[in-house]
Amino acid sequence: MALNLVIMAAGKGTRMKSALPKVLHKVAGRSLLAHVLGTTAGLDAQARIVITGHGADEVERAVAAPGISFVRQLPQLGTGHAIQQVVPALQGEGTTLILNGDVPLIKAETANRLVQACAGERLALLTIVLADPAGYGRIVRAGDTTEGSADGAVQAIVEHKDATPEQRQIREGYTGMMAAPTGALKRWVAQLNNNNAQGEYYLTDIVAMAVAEGVPVVGIAAPNETEVLGVNSPLQLADLERRHQREQAEALMEQAGVRLADPARFDLRGSLSCGQDVEIDVNCVFEGQVSLGDGVRIGANCVIRNASIAAGARIHEFTHIDGESAGVKIGAGALIGPFARLRPGAELGDEVHIGNFVEVKNSTLAKGAKANHLAYLGDATVGERVNYGAGSITANYDGANKHRTVIGADVHVGSNCVLVAPVSIGAGATIGGGSTITKDVGEGELSVARGKQVAISGWQRPAKKR
Structure with missing residues (x-):
């Protein structure tokens, strides 16, 4: 089955307070986006597509390489709108893996687990249970509790700004990364609307569509928080740098x-x-x-x-x-x-x-x-x-x-x-x-x-x- 790798990298990153596009800020000497592309280089993807928008020319120059193509999202009207732009470039009827260009420390093993869980038939979501999931879309499962239920079937993802007080108590959050059957993904994003607090097209709305069609929706737990942390501010960038450096230091001490x-x-x-x-x-x-x-x-x-x-x-x-x-x-x-x-x-x-x-x-x-x-x-x-x-x-x-x-x-x-x-x-x-x-x-x-x-x-x- 064909594998499409899509990396969303169109955002402005207003909170970075920088003229540099957010995905070009660096962790361990490499841009956030370069980390994601490097980590996923070993995946056998037929298409490797980066969605650009803010600072598109600069971003594309920075990571251009054989086998990488670009699709622009102008204007930026949400994650669902981003995937709508990339639909014509998706190949085959296999799996589309969607990652974020501002989440640099995702491991290849985790990305591959999503691909395997999807297998061209299921919608696989990468999730994480956090003590404070503020800002994350909440994973709503059948028979859910505030702790989240790992065994309950995923019913929907509710964005933080649209969540009820009860839903905000759910600690299982959506990381923004998923693997979806390519044919179904094309059909679902065509049906998205922007009737929400943000006035944007949410990619997360496809979960309810999959449930309605009887397509299995599975949550794949991320191994740790560091692997799925995104960068939206200089403070978060510095925190991720130190987490990453500590991991590298520990590996050198333990392995060598x-x-x-x-x-x-x-x-x-x-x-x-x-x-x-x-x-x-x-x-x-x-x-x-x-x-x-x-x-x-x-x-x-x-x-x-x-x-x-x-x-x-x-x-x-x-x-x-x-x-x-x-x-x-x-x-x-x-x-x-x-x-x-x-x-x-x-x-x-x-x-x-x-x-x-x-x-x-x-x-x-x-x-x-x-x-x-x-x-x-x-x-x-x-x-x-x-x-x-x-x-x-x-x-x-x-x-x-x-x-x-x-x-x-x-x-x-x-x-x-x-x-x-x-x-x-x-x-x-x-x-x-x-x-x-x-x-x-x-x-x-x-x-x-x-x-x-x-x-x-x-x-x-x-x-x-x-």
């Missing part, structure tokens, strides 16, 4: 044995794989794809994006690593920071030392090389055991093009040197402190290029005229 100094002060905005005995201090942010080998230790307040860090490496406090698309690689036993910055294309061998206020970009450092203080290495190839002095830089940019510096093994570069690329320093060479090197240096040579020191006896500084 990661030691987090404080799970409440941990942020993962991508994917993080860890070996054994990894330790992560507080306020660290991981973005993109990051891998940490056995025994890696991450100090407090580090930001690490798109990087691979091998076993035994130590990343000291306040280090910033951003591999962007090129990535950063750090070898086993390396020591980085504090206050170091590694940029795209930095590849550090085993036991490399990069110290405080050292920046490395598009450069390779071989085993045992050291740049311990206040230095810059850009577009450089650095050999084994090189000692790169404090305050030294590679001048790699001529105003139009980048050029490379090659430093051989066992070179010693003194403090406050400028290596003007393109230039090559032979193995075992020494560069005297304060030198500006513009020509190649041979193996084992000492090169000093600085102005001669002059001493003037009896010299006095100019005095201000009074």
